Amino acid sequence: MHNPITEPTNLSISGMRDVIGGKVITPEDPGYDEARKLFYGADRRPTVIIRPADAGEVAHVISVARDTGTELAVRGGGHSLAAHSISDGGIVLDLSAMKAMHVDPEERIVWAQTGLTAAELTKALGDHGLAVGFGDVGSVGIGGITLGGGVGLLARKHGLTIDSLLAAEIVTADGRVLQVDFESHPDLFWAIRGGGGNFGVVTRFKFLLAEVDEVYGGMLMLPAEPEVIRSFVELADPAPEELSAIANIMKAPPLPFLPEEQHGKPVLFGIMVYCGDPDAGVDVLSPFRALADPILDTLAPMRYQDVYEMMGGEEEAAPTPEAVILRSMFTDTFEDESAEMITEYVGGSTADMAVAQLRVLGGAVATVPDDATAYAHRDRRIMVNVAAMLSDPAETSLHEQRVDRLAARLRRDPGGVYVNFLGEEGEARVREAYPGPTWQRLRQVKRRYDPTNLFRLNQNIPPAS
Numbered sequence: 206m207h208n209p210i211t212e213p214t215n216l217s218i219s220g221m222r223d224v225i226g227g228k229v230i231t232p233e234d235p236g237y238d239e240a241r242k243l244f245y246g247a248d249r250r251p252t253v254i255i256r257p258a259d260a261g262e263v264a265h266v267i268s269v270a271r272d273t274g275t276e277l278a279v280r281g282g283g284h285s286l287a288a289h290s291i292s293d294g295g296i297v298l299d300l301s302a303m304k305a306m307h308v309d310p311e312e313r314i315v316w317a318q319t320g321l322t323a324a325e326l327t328k329a330l331g332d333h334g335l336a337v338g339f340g341d342v343g344s345v346g347i348g349g350i351t352l353g354g355g356v357g358l359l360a361r362k363h364g365l366t367i368d369s370l371l372a373a374e375i376v377t378a379d380g381r382v383l384q385v386d387f388e389s390h391p392d393l394f395w396a397i398r399g400g401g402g403n404f405g406v407v408t409r410f411k412f413l414l415a416e417v418d419e420v421y422g423g424m425l426m427l428p429a430e431p432e433v434i435r436s437f438v439e440l441a442d443p444a445p446e447e448l449s450a451i452a453n454i455m456k457a458p459p460l461p462f463l464p465e466e467q468h469g470k471p472v473l474f475g476i477m478v479y480c481g482d483p484d485a486g487v488d489v490l491s492p493f494r495a496l497a498d499p500i501l502d503t504l505a506p507m508r509y510q511d512v513y514e515m516m517g518g519e520e521e522a523a524p525t526p527e528a529v530i531l532r533s534m535f536t537d538t539f540e541d542e543s544a545e546m547i548t549e550y551v552g553g554s555t556a557d558m559a560v561a562q563l564r565v566l567g568g569a570v571a572t573v574p575d576d577a578t579a580y581a582h583r584d585r586r587i588m589v590n591v592a593a594m595l596s597d598p599a600e601t602s603l604h605e606q607r608v609d610r611l612a613a614r615l616r617r618d619p620g621g622v623y624v625n626f627l628g629e630e631g632e633a634r635v636r637e638a639y640p641g642p643t644w645q646r647l648r649q650v651k652r653r654y655d656p657t658n659l660f661r662l663n664q665n666i667p668p669a670s
């Protein structure tokens with residue numbers, strides 16, 4: 206439960222306006238309601254939303270929050286599933302005005318400011334035939350996704366987003382602007398590769414880019430028979446690492462390009478990218494096509510930079526639910542019984558949208574040692590997300606019970622969760638995101654760079670005592 210804080214009395218908005226070249230938005234300003242909206246609802250009223258123009262201004266906002274004891278929320282693309290990027294009564298440091306990038310195609314490097322979305326950066330890099338893998342939705346901010354790890358459609362070939370990260374510029378709680386990499390502040394560089402927004406505000410990332418131009422990919426919709434779901438996972442697991450696949454089991458939406466008789470029926474909606482020779486992609490994907498008569502098959506050669514267009518492009522920013530309940534986990538096996546439970550849940554749910562998502566991992570994700578980054582689930586084979594999206598937040602507890610029941614039945618030892626798919630689920634679940642020695646190591650780094658836990662509106666890692 207989020208506790209609103211009392212409005213800070215010693216926070217000077219006019220003082221802030223004198224320093225910040227970017228926007229300073231208060232409840233009296235037009236655009237306030239738009240600016241406080243997150244991707245998934247969360248009706249909270251910050252005292253001020255500040256859009257700094259550069260790292261210096263970010264440092265100023267951090268120092269004001271620190272010196273006035275005001276709650277500080279950090280916002281990139283606004284897709285936090287736990288509504289961590291909005292504050293009731295505090296400051297929102299909104300990075301969305303910081304969208305500069307510098308691409309060096311020769312060196313295959315980009316420096317990108319963290320106000321960019323995955324789609325914006327992917328499109329710009331695509332013009333050079335280069336890419337860094339983010340997630341499956343283009344409006345997600347590169348800040349939040351990268352700091353948690355980044356699991357997307359290039360993961361099995363090129364690893365997590367953090368596996369392409371060479372350096373970052375970060376403003377810490379004491380207002381210093383640091384450049385961190387493998388040599389400079391290596392502890393902090395390790396921690397921000399999976400540890401989320403706990404250690405400071407990242408203003409720029411430096412990524413090594415992969416040559417990714419034409420891929421073979423698209424959407425494949427199949428009937429959600431349990432046998433089809435299980436076989437999909439069974440095929441995706443040993444497939445060449447060029448293939449990354451996400452299976453969403455959900456009721457078919459009433460879209461004009463889907464046959465009317467399928468509307469409302471459970472389907473497996475596969476999103477697939479084969480990032481290698483498109484001809485080889487045809488062969489690799491043919492067994493998936495053969496699992497059942499496809500309801501929709503858009504698999505074809507495509508430019509990787511168009512991947513987010515394929516998913517709906519700008520329209521994805523259209524009406525989004527007011528509430529989301531999501532439970533995420535890793536599993537290493539997937540049985541018939543799991544597939545049956547998923548189809549039962551999706552078929553029986555009365556949520557506006559009920560979905561179970563399966564992401565088969567492995568490949569390049571698994572070649573990095575567990576202790577190399579703060580994302581330490583390298584050997585886990587399958588990520589499972591169970592969700593209900595609601596237009597009426599009053600129905601939350603009803604659907605929460607159903608989602609929790611299914612999640613408990615799908616859960617297999619040793620548990621574990623990807624931090625970026627955590628909701629507000631308590632410290633024990635945050636610890637599950639950081640298995641083994643990772644948790645204590647992160648707490649030590651937190652003590653060094655944020656001893657007073659200024660950055661606490663996140664999946665919080667308390668400083669070591």
Ligand SMILES: Cc1cc2nc3c(=O)[nH]c(=O)nc-3n(C[C@H](O)[C@H](O)[C@H](O)COP(=O)(O)OP(=O)(O)OC[C@H]3O[C@@H](n4cnc5c(N)ncnc54)[C@H](O)[C@@H]3O)c2cc1C
Pocket residue numbers: 244278279280281282283284285286289290291300319339340341342344345346347348349350351352353354355356357401402403405406407408625626662663664
């Ligand atoms: C529809 C949807 C699809 C998704 N798909 C994927 C996917 O395919 N793969 C995947 O890995 N994840 C996915 N995610 C999860 C996503 O990575 C996280 O929700 C992520 O935190 C969103 O980043 P953001 O910048 O948009 O969010 P915000 O809400 O702006 O930020 C979330 C948190 O991240 C931290 N943060 C953000 N930017 C910075 C920064 N520059 N410096 C310091 N801290 C910062 C803050 O703590 C903030 O509270 C998805 C989420 C949604 C809602």
